[in-house]
Amino acid sequence: MEHLLEIRGLSIDLPRGRRQPPVKLVEGVDLNIDKKQNFGVVGESGCGKSITCSAIMGLLSYPLTVGEGSSIRFQKEAGDEVEITKLSPAELRKLRGKDISMIFQEPMTALDPMYTIEEQINETLRFHTSLSKAEMHQAALEMLQKVKIPRAEQILQDYPHHLSGGMLQRVMIAIALINNPRLLIADEPTTALDVTIQAQILDLMNELRESYDTSVIMITHDLGVIAETCEHVAVFYAGQVVEEASVEEIFHATAHPYTEGLLRSVTSLGGAKKELYTIKGMVPAAGNYGIGCRFADRCDRCMEICKTQAPALTEIAPGHKCRCWLHAGGAEKEAAV
Amino acid sequence: MRRLGQTIRDLWRDPMGRIGMVGILLLIVTAIFAPYVAPYGPEKMIAMPKTAPCAQYLFGTDNYGRDIFSRVLYGARVSLEVGIIAVGIGATAGYVLGLIAGYFEGWIDRIIMRIMDILFAFPSILLAILVSTVLGRGLVPTMVAIGIVNIPVFARTVRASVISAKGLEYVKNAESVGVKTVSILIRHISPNVVAPFTVQATLALSGAILTEASMSFLGLGIQPPDPSWGSMLSEARAFMEQAPWMAIFPALFIIVTILLFNILGDSLRDALDPKLKL
Amino acid sequence: MKNYVIRRILQLIPVLFGISVLIFAVMKMIPGDVISGILGIEATPELRAQLAAKYGLDRPYVVQYLDWIGGVLHGDFGESIRTSAPILPEILSRFKVTAELTILAAIISWIIAIPLGVLAAVKRNSWVDRFVRVFALLGVSVPGFALSILLILVLSLCFNYFSPLGYVGFFEDPLRNLEIMILPSLILGVSISGSVMRMTRSSVLEVLRQDFIKTVRAKGASERVAIFKHALRNAMIPIITLIGMQIGSLLGGAVIIEQIFSLPGLGQMTLTGINQRDYPVVQGCVLFIAFVYVMVNLITDILYAYIDPRISYD
Numbered sequence: 001m002e003h004l005l006e007i008r009g010l011s012i013d014l015p016r017g018r019r020q021p022p023v024k025l026v027e028g029v030d031l032n033i034d035k036k037q038n039f040g041v042v043g044e045s046g047c048g049k050s051i052t053c054s055a056i057m058g059l060l061s062y063p064l065t066v067g068e069g070s071s072i073r074f075q076k077e078a079g080d081e082v083e084i085t086k087l088s089p090a091e092l093r094k095l096r097g098k099d100i101s102m103i104f105q106e107p108m109t110a111l112d113p114m115y116t117i118e119e120q121i122n123e124t125l126r127f128h129t130s131l132s133k134a135e136m137h138q139a140a141l142e143m144l145q146k147v148k149i150p151r152a153e154q155i156l157q158d159y160p161h162h163l164s165g166g167m168l169q170r171v172m173i174a175i176a177l178i179n180n181p182r183l184l185i186a187d188e189p190t191t192a193l194d195v196t197i198q199a200q201i202l203d204l205m206n207e208l209r210e211s212y213d214t215s216v217i218m219i220t221h222d223l224g225v226i227a228e229t230c231e232h233v234a235v236f237y238a239g240q241v242v243e244e245a246s247v248e249e250i251f252h253a254t255a256h257p258y259t260e261g262l263l264r265s266v267t268s269l270g271g272a273k274k275e276l277y278t279i280k281g282m283v284p285a286a287g288n289y290g291i292g293c294r295f296a297d298r299c300d301r302c303m304e305i306c307k308t309q310a311p312a313l314t315e316i317a318p319g320h321k322c323r324c325w326l327h328a329g330g331a332e333k334e335a336a337v
Numbered sequence: 338m339r340r341l342g343q344t345i346r347d348l349w350r351d352p353m354g355r356i357g358m359v360g361i362l363l364l365i366v367t368a369i370f371a372p373y374v375a376p377y378g379p380e381k382m383i384a385m386p387k388t389a390p391c392a393q394y395l396f397g398t399d400n401y402g403r404d405i406f407s408r409v410l411y412g413a414r415v416s417l418e419v420g421i422i423a424v425g426i427g428a429t430a431g432y433v434l435g436l437i438a439g440y441f442e443g444w445i446d447r448i449i450m451r452i453m454d455i456l457f458a459f460p461s462i463l464l465a466i467l468v469s470t471v472l473g474r475g476l477v478p479t480m481v482a483i484g485i486v487n488i489p490v491f492a493r494t495v496r497a498s499v500i501s502a503k504g505l506e507y508v509k510n511a512e513s514v515g516v517k518t519v520s521i522l523i524r525h526i527s528p529n530v531v532a533p534f535t536v537q538a539t540l541a542l543s544g545a546i547l548t549e550a551s552m553s554f555l556g557l558g559i560q561p562p563d564p565s566w567g568s569m570l571s572e573a574r575a576f577m578e579q580a581p582w583m584a585i586f587p588a589l590f591i592i593v594t595i596l597l598f599n600i601l602g603d604s605l606r607d608a609l610d611p612k613l614k615l
Numbered sequence: 616m617k618n619y620v621i622r623r624i625l626q627l628i629p630v631l632f633g634i635s636v637l638i639f640a641v642m643k644m645i646p647g648d649v650i651s652g653i654l655g656i657e658a659t660p661e662l663r664a665q666l667a668a669k670y671g672l673d674r675p676y677v678v679q680y681l682d683w684i685g686g687v688l689h690g691d692f693g694e695s696i697r698t699s700a701p702i703l704p705e706i707l708s709r710f711k712v713t714a715e716l717t718i719l720a721a722i723i724s725w726i727i728a729i730p731l732g733v734l735a736a737v738k739r740n741s742w743v744d745r746f747v748r749v750f751a752l753l754g755v756s757v758p759g760f761a762l763s764i765l766l767i768l769v770l771s772l773c774f775n776y777f778s779p780l781g782y783v784g785f786f787e788d789p790l791r792n793l794e795i796m797i798l799p800s801l802i803l804g805v806s807i808s809g810s811v812m813r814m815t816r817s818s819v820l821e822v823l824r825q826d827f828i829k830t831v832r833a834k835g836a837s838e839r840v841a842i843f844k845h846a847l848r849n850a851m852i853p854i855i856t857l858i859g860m861q862i863g864s865l866l867g868g869a870v871i872i873e874q875i876f877s878l879p880g881l882g883q884m885t886l887t888g889i890n891q892r893d894y895p896v897v898q899g900c901v902l903f904i905a906f907v908y909v910m911v912n913l914i915t916d917i918l919y920a921y922i923d924p925r926i927s928y929d
Contacts, residue, residue, distance in 0.1 A: 059832055062739065090837075097835035104833075109826040113925055114848045124834040159924045175834065455633040459905055462867035463885075467901060470889050471644045547758050551871055554760050555886060570764060574875075581768055588761040596756035603752070 001075045004215055005033040005056065005183060011067030012051050012060065014286070023287035024067060026052055026239045030313065033183065033215055040226040040247070041219045042262070043236030044283060049219050052236075053185045056217075057100055058084060058092040074100070076182070098128040101176035105188040107168035111160040118156035121175055128179050143174040146211075148204060166197035170204065177212060185217045190225060202228055223266055227251065232319075235259050238284055238294040241313055245320040255322040257299045293325065301326060347608035348601075354608065357601030364594060368414040375407035380562050387580040397582040399572065408564040409586055415565050416594060419480050419558075420545040426484025427545075428538055431491025432530075438492065439499025440518075440526065450496070453489040461486045465548055469557050479558045483545050494537045495530055502529035532609040539605055543598035550591050566591045619920055623913055634905045635687070639680050642898050683898070692899040697891055702899040706881065710903070713880035715785060715792075716800055716872065717865045723804030724811055724861070729854070732815025736823065737842060747812055754809015759868045763802050763875045782879050799876045803868050807861055814857045818850040825849070852923055859915035863908050 010029040013022035026048040033039050041049045054060050056072055066072075072084040076099050087095070096102075104110050111120055121140040125131055131139060137156075144152035147170040160168060169189060176184055186205070190198040206229060209216065218229055226233055226247065233250045235243040235258065243256040254260045261279035281298035290296065292307040299306065306325050316327040348354035367374065377383055382402040390397040396405035438449040456464065465482040472478035502508060508525050516525075552558030553567030561568055566587040573583035667673040674682075686693060692702040735747035770776040778798045785792045822828065823846055831841050870882030877883075881900055888896035920926040 057833060059829065061829075093835045093837060095835070096833055102833040104826060104829060106826055110830045112827045112831065112845050112849070114845070114923070123831075123836070127835045161925050172830070175830075451629065451633065454630055455637060459634075459901075460863035460867035460908060462870060463901060463904060466870075466885075466889065467638070467641055470897065471641050543756065550758060551760060555871065555874065557889070567760075570761065574764065577764070577768055577771065581772065584764050584768060588765050591761050592757050595758070596752065599752060599756050 001073060001081050003032040004035045004037070004075050005031070006071070006073040007031040007052075007056070008071040008073075010052060010055065010070040010072065012048070012055055013065050013067045015063050015065070022065075022067075024239065025064070025286050026055075027067075028313075029241055031234060031241065031244070033217060035182070035215060036209075036213060037215045037232060038209065038230045039215065039217050040230035040233040041217060041236060042221060042223060042226055042233060044221060046283060046286075047236040048239040049236045050187055053102070053187060053217060053219055056084065056183075056185065057096055057102055058087065058089075059096070059102070074183070094128070097124045097176075097181075098179045099181055100183045100185065101179070101181040102185040102187065103169070103172045103176050103189050106192050107165050107172055108160075108192070110172055111168065113160055116157055116159055117163075117171055120160075121156075121171075121178065124175050124178060139178065140174075143178045144171070146177075146208070147171070147174045149174075164197075165193050166200060169193065169197075169201055173201075173204065173208070177208065177214065180212065181214055183217065184214045185219070187219045188221070189218075191220070191222070198225075205229065223262060235262070238289065239286060240294065240323065241321075242295065242323045243321065244313070245317075245322075249317070249320050253317075253320070255316060255320065255327055256295075256324050257301055257326070258295050261298075293323075344605075344608055348604055351604050351607065353600050354604030357597055357604055360593075360597040361601055364413060364597065365417065367410060368417045371410040371414050375404075375410045377404040377407045380564075387576065387583075389580075390582055396586045397580065399569075399583050400576055400580065405569075405583065405586055408569060409566070409590055411564045412566045412569065412587065412590065413594070415476075415559055415563065416546050416549060416591075419476070419483065419549045420542045422480045423483035423545045423549070424487055424538060424541045426481065427487025427541065428491050428534070430484070431488045431493075432495050432534065434488065435492040435495025436499055436526070436530075439496035440503065442500075446496075449492065453492050456485075456489045461544070461548060462551055465552055466555075466557060469552065474557055474560050476559060476563070479549060479552060482552075483548050486548065487541050487545065490541065491534070491537060494533050498530040498533050499526055502526045505529070536602055536606040536609065539598055539602035543595045543602065546591070546598065547595055616921070619926075620917055623916055627909060627913060631906065631909060634909070635684055635902060636680070638898055638901050638905070639683065642894050643676060645894065687899075687902065692902075693895040695888075695893055695896050697893045697896075702896055705884065706899060706903050709879055709881045709884050710907075711784070712782065712878055713866070713869050713873070713882060715796060716803065716869050716878065716880060717862070719796060719800035720803035720807060720865055720869075721858075721861065723800060724808035725858075727805065728808040728811035729815050732812045733819050733842070733847065733850075735812075735816045736819035737838075739820075744816075747816060751809045751812040751816070754806060754812065756809075757806060759803055759806045760871045760875060762806055763799075763872065766798070766802060767875075778876060780877060782877075795876075795878075799872045799878065803865065803872050806868065807865060810864075811854070811857065811861065815850070815854055818853045819846055822846045822849045848922070852919060855915050855919050855922070859912045862911045866904055866908060 008030055010026060010031075011024050012026040014025050015022045029048075029052055031039075041053065043049045051060060051064060055066055055070075056074075060066065066085055070085055073081055074084055074095075075081050076095075082091070082095070084092070084095075111117075115123075118137070118140055121143070122133075122136045125136045125139060140156060141152050144155060149155055149167060149170050155163070155167070155171075163171070172189075189205075190201050193201065202225065205216070208214075216229075218225065220226060230247050232246055233244065234241050235250070235256065237258050243250070243254075243259050245253070245255070250259060251263070254263060258279070261277075264277040265279065279298055284290075284294060284297075290307070292305075292309055293299070293302075293311055296302050296306045303325060309325075311323050311325045311328050313321050313323045314328045316322050322328070345358075348358055380403065384394060384398045384402045384404065386398060386400050386402040388394055388398045394404050394406065396409060399405055399408070434449050434453075438446040459467070464486050465479075468482035468485050469478050472481055503526070505525075511525055549558055549565070550567035550570070553565040554571045556568070556571065559565035559568055561572070569587040570584055570591070573580070573587065576583055664673070672679070683693065690703060692706065694701055695705075731743070731747050731750075735744040738744055767778065770778075779791075779795050782795060783791045819842075823842075828841055828846060831845050836844075866882075869880060870886065872878070873880040873882040874886065881904060885897060885900040885904070888894070888900060
């Protein structure tokens with residue numbers, strides 16, 4: 001297997017009862033994540049980025065399911081590949097917290113208020129290792145120090161409600177990394193934090209990357225975070241990947257009109273702009289997509305073909321894919337018609 | 338008004354909501370038209386006592402020879418009347434108290450809530466019994482007693498809604514612009530209170546009917562010869578072997594009525610709560 | 616923890632005070648002349664004055680209240696007007712009956728309701744869930760006395776089973792005692808279990824939606840660990856609060872059940888007192904029941920604080 005994680009044709013279904021076909025919240029997603037890569041997934045709320053990553057861990061919440069024909073291949077230790085969609089629940093559990101970890105958006109509610117920090121760190125150690133109590137205590141202490149939590153000994157005995165958001169998120173990172181996973185999925189880890197704390201957490205994550213072998217999928221709607229942490233980016237819109245490229249190309253050689261719109265929406269501090277730019281229109285509701293390109297009715301440069309035929313994700317430059325007729329020879333097709 | 342139409346449509350879509358609405362509508366119609374539908378007056382001792390159900394006396398007759406079917410129909414009137422007025426009293430008083438306590442907070446909030454705590458400290462039947470010992474037995478005292486029992490629940494519900502509504506942006510805006518307090522209370526806060534209040538009212542109705550039946554059963558509520566399902570059940574106890582139908586039908590009607598209000602209340606709660614979509 | 620308990624007890628005192636004032640006031644508001652009730656309308660003024668002095672009815676209300684409350688605090692609830700017997704001892708002995716009924720009913724309701732409620736939440740939309748929702752709805756809608764009567768009817772007509780009459784204390788004859796108590800406690804317990812079941816189900820559902828459950832799963836926990844170790848512990852809090860309020864319904868329901876099954880409990884004593892216009896008895900019983908209810912709520916509050924680390928003790 002070439003990559004650490006290979007997603008092919010992933011779709012995620014929302015059942016609608018016996019008489020109707022399920023709504024596809026995510027459709028036809030292909031992604032490759034490499035070892036030690038920092039991969040950004042960006043898009044608006046509801047575009048499918050979170051559930052795609054939940055699907056990687058087999059953690060889709062009821063009643064969502066992974067659609068037929070989806071494949072998620074993951075490389076565990078050297079040579080050992082698994083097809084995640086076909087794993088049994090027991091095998092998935094062994095994977096979670098050990099080979100693939102996840103941290104979430106709301107640190108304040110991400111930990112069980114009934115148990116101390118130490119008990120919750122020990123929990124993940126107990127699932128995947130057979131350390132003694134003393135060894136676990138030592139490991140937890142070291143991990144907390146690695147995530148720069150002061151007075152770690154004290155914090156271990158505290159309950160979640162005693163800690164601030166920033167501290168809790170550090171604890172979450174500690175829990176996620178303590179078993180040395182190959183892949184860490186970070187679902188909007190800084191969205192709920194203050195800007196200054198946000199910067200601290202991102203710095204921490206960048207530092208930890210040096211010492212750990214872990215690839216990171218950074219899910220966010222904030223292009224600034226992408227710029228600071230990622231090497232490669234996939235842009236999601238309405239349940240599909242619309243552009244995928246390296247960070248430099250996304251920012252400087254933007255291909256898809258939606259990505260362009262996103263970039264223009266970010267207000268620049270030094271600019272003399274008078275109005276906030278917004279992309280006109282609204283994201284279509286899942287299940288109500290038209291037959292053409294899903295971005296067609298909001299696109300400045302929409303062509304006739306965009307409204308009638310859905311473009312495929314094509315490689316427009318080495319390592320740069322885009323789902324748009326503007327780059328997939330749509331203009332020629334138009335002319336030919 | 339539009340929300341009312343939307344809510345009714347949502348309720349209709351839910352099969353349980355449909356059952357609740359239709360059932361209660363039937364009940365109300367029965368209660369209103371009882372004098373016309375019932376073949377005999379509820380107090381008329383016209384027939385042989387303890388006759389089994391038959392074509393002439395659908396539910397049989399009781400030990401005094403009264404037609405149980407007619408009595409049950411009239412009993413519906415009584416139950417609904419007591420329920421509606423009692424909940425009306427409790428809801429109105431509770432609404433006002435909750436609104437004041439929640440909006441102004443401070444010492445007035447503490448006093449009101451302390452009194453509510455004291456009332457809450459009594460199991461509801463006990464409180465109703467206590468009040469009725471003062472006011473006496475019969476229709477009006479029962480209504481007032483059950484009404485008083487309901488005040489704390491409504492006060493608490495309304496107060497909670499008001500406090501959360503106060504935090505809403507547009508309310509703070511209205512206040513900062515200087516809109517008069519009464520106006521704020523009516524135009525901005527009240528709409529937020531309506532949903533939990535309505536659900537509470539429906540469930541309170543089922544509770545009120547239950548309490549009335551219990552009190553009448555104990556001899557404290559509606560007095561004979563006025564028909565009340567509870568007192569009918571109590572009278573039936575002595576004749577269970579000879580005339581079981583005296584007990585079966587009132588019991589059935591009590592259960593079904595309370596059930597219908599609970600179903601409606603539940604469906605209403607689901608229909609009005611945005612979080613519960615999915 | 617000790618400070619918390621002491622603080623909660625202190626907070627109770629005004630509430631208990633308020634309750635006693637309320638009961639006293641209500642008793643004084645009852646129309647009708649107590650003295651005429653005892654002596655009849657033709658009693659001479661001297662006799663009336665005598666009786667009034669005996670019961671302290673000629674003194675100002677505040678004094679009467681203080682007398683009564685003073686007595687209560689010393690364990691003297693006064694005497695019954697009808698029987699002249701001291702009230703408190705009888706309350707205590709009857710309380711044993713009511714307490715047994717209530718406790719048995721509570722245990723039965725927990726055994727039925729909590730496991731089923733958890734099961735219904737965990738296996739959403741399965742047949743268990745649907746059954747539980749229907750059962751709970753019926754439980755809430757069927758009043759105890761209706762259920763009793765219907766059950767008695769069915770048992771006597773179809774199975775020829777009649778619930779034994781008379782009452783025997785548990786410590787005198789455990790088997791006979793249980794035989795007598797089984798039907799009433801079962802009925803009371805089942806009628807309460809409806810709302811506990813619903814509360815358990817919705818509480819567990821609510822907790823399962825929380826973020827920390829996602830975290831626990833992401834760590835690799837099995838569903839069993841997620842539910843028993845995490846979800847339940849968090850869900851117990853609202854359930855415990857509900858159980859505290861349940862006791863109120865249980866006590867109220869007990870009043871009726873005692874009537875139906877002729878059990879010599881506190882509820883029956885209260886009702887008899889009301890019917891016989893024996894006001895000191897009613898005063899004493901209601902005060903006692905309210906006191907028990909408040910105490911039980913205190914215990915559940917303390918339990919709640921013990922389980923939930925978020926509650927601060929100071």
